[in-house]
Amino acid sequence: MDFSQIELIYRAEGNANLVVAIPQYKKVLRLPKANISTKSSSSTATSSSRSLSCDLKGLANTRIPSSEQQEDILNPADNLAYTKLLGTLIGSEYIYVPDSVAIISQTDSEKISSICRPFRPAHRRDKKICGQFGYILPDATLLPDNLCANIQLLPTTNTFAIEIKPKQGWKLTETVNSNLIDLRNSGKCRYCAMQFSKLKNCKISALSSYCPLDLFSGIQSRMETAIHALLRCPQNNLRIFENGNLIYGDHSGSLLFTDLQGRGSLFEKNFKTMVEIVRKALLTNYIHSEETTSFDERSCVLETILKIQQLAEENFAFMSKRSYEDCKSYQVVRNILRKNITTLDDLLPEERYSLSATLMDCSIIITFHEMALEKKEDDFKNSHFIKTEDGSTFLTKVTIVDLDAKPDNHFRKYVNTTNEAYASIS
Template sequence: MLLNETEPSQYFEIPPNWIYRGEGNCNVVLSLPQLGKILRIRKTGRPKSFIGWLVKWLSDILDWLYGKGITEELRDLQFYSTVMRPLVGRKYTSEACQVILNKTEVNTLENQLHKYRSDFRKHKILQYGRASLFDDFAFIPENDYNYLPFILSDDTFAIELKPKQGWRPLSEKHFPVCIYCMHQYLKLEKKKIKVLSKYCPEDLFSGNEGRMLRAIKSLIEVPQNNLRIFKNGNLIYGDHLKTNFSNIVENIFDNGENLEQLIEEFCHLIRKSLTTNFMNVDSTEHCEEKTFCEWNKIIQESSASNALPKNSVLEKILSIQMLDTEGSDYYCKLLQKAQLEDWNYVDMLLDKVTNEHICMKCTIMNLGNNSRSEQEIDLAFIPYLISAIAKDCSLMITLKRIQEDISDNLEIKNIISTNYGHFLVNIGVFDLYPKRLTSIRKHCQRNKEVYKAYLKATSRLSSIENLK
């Protein structure tokens, strides 16, 4: 069923030619080529015992009867459309539409998906009632380019990045390196990764050309879950698919001459895409209050990140990360004083955001600062929780090569030029659903553990060095 107020209630039938696109911790994603959309289905924990299955079966029936999953999906979708889309920018995000899947269809899909899913993701199964459609960012819609007087390549390449946390509030500045870099050691210890990545999000978000290029090269070397490349919607490069990168750039640039130079050029193309302003209007220009969004700007300007061009996708993501000026320890302590439900803050925030023309950053920071009464304390956590979404979101840079030599000064925003040709570029940001309130505790604990793992590994390394 497509949930649109004017539509009659009916179930959404998944088109038969769906393709498994991938999955993260919370969602499985199918691409639906005919529709140019992806179907994102929420997952839930797989019961571990017979009793667990029985409980799940009963709660599924109750959830279904009372539409719990459907209400939760609608809540998250409204949060996405009302809060996250204006923050990130409509240009960089997709429209979304909730759909209802038939219970039998979900069961059948679960079985069909088995052969595509990685074993380490199989501890979760599909959840009934929670699915939505988004634009498929692995492609560029024909309407976006059929007005252009150029011949474009048939192939479309999409470079997916999960950039992670690019900035630390003052209270986290004492860590010797960034959270991502320390986390590498914990992941290695827990055998979640085989080799350490040299990628550093603070390099990527620095806006400094040399540091950004180093970050992109490090992602190519060790992609983990931070880099994936798709050709016409099919994964061609990623953590479990480390094909020869030279073949990929050869393919993207349709040129096989100087492969090393092509890799260098690819990194520049990615850097330029991440730092180009693809937006048409600046949303903060409409802010009358100019209190907290200005403050947010001052924080940005006082840090190295002001090197990121305004309204480029990285600047957008970083400025949302910067809404948390306190750090997880502060919020963890605040949370100790209260017994709160995980998702109440979402509805409370949606109740407050009624006027489309208000500045979202000012609203969020005002709520974060002024909500200390017992009834409104949930709202105090909002700057942190929204910042956390921006620290874990992903983006896709989608490219189509222009098959002819065009003049450099075309002034078309979404055309990026390289020494090996011009590209039509589109950028989409996704994974912008709310995080549960108690993820704050998880982050505090994670920060402690990653710091410990970092110290353990680096002191071991330095004692080995000393022995030499």
């Protein structure tokens, strides 16, 4: 892809990656970041990725001999294999696998940095895009053409996408954590406790009333409370996109909460409809009936994520007895990939924990557009159609993004940050 000729738009970023949209192709380009002050390890990664084919079909079959593997990074082939593995476990309907690896020149890198500069959150500017490659993926904030075929969408309304980073949906107890973490009898879940250390460390300016336990409860009133809390105080847990443009979140130039209500056709209808779509989409099972996942019952996205997250809960005692090097290696993930697993039963406890660490940090994107025609009851067998209480029908899609593998020192870091969080509660 010749990036000098293509329109690129700042999409969003997290701790490790910056993403730009490529509207012309309904794709995004996900670029690794590194601290401005440190020399990027991904530039070394690039030497491996350059020697690999840019065609991911070839890439999937490419193995770098272990003697050449760098311990502290996963190469593109392993990253791809890990995402595919999660697709098998979770259901490929919910996941986008990268289409290709794009080689990024110094000129591309400068162009992208300058496009993104005005929109980047202030607290993310200590990092910049690094290395010479990025992943091209379908844009999850837009509806894919094959889903829209033969469906008349309301032309006067826009496509909206709500992204939620739900975080840990299960509660740590003294029994689970084998007294490794002092919970101070606070009764708070990890996310709620983390709000206090984040406030203390000036990562946030106000406490959020969002609680993942409400979102994952599946109970209508609690889920609505959670979604409203995210809307009022999005932090890095909620973003809203309109036709692929980021309009609400933690970026520079975001709309304010008070601006949202008067914005666009969706918001004129009021928040109620949007909250209803998000809630219903999170509880819908989108897995095609012919597709089998390693879970016996086919589940909605919330249940699927929670089940994998709970592997950490189940294996906490095991993890707490193990001693770990405090270095950023990926041995556990490499072991998982070597196994060619199709079911969770094939995994060792530390491997189960590792998968769960990924799902405790993923994001869910719910994309929707109002449909033009009244649908007959029969049409609702299509799980992508969601009918709201006001009688409107929406075409919807749910995608899980940020399914990165976590390094071997994750558990150690998790225990430290969780202890700090509970100790910060005032």
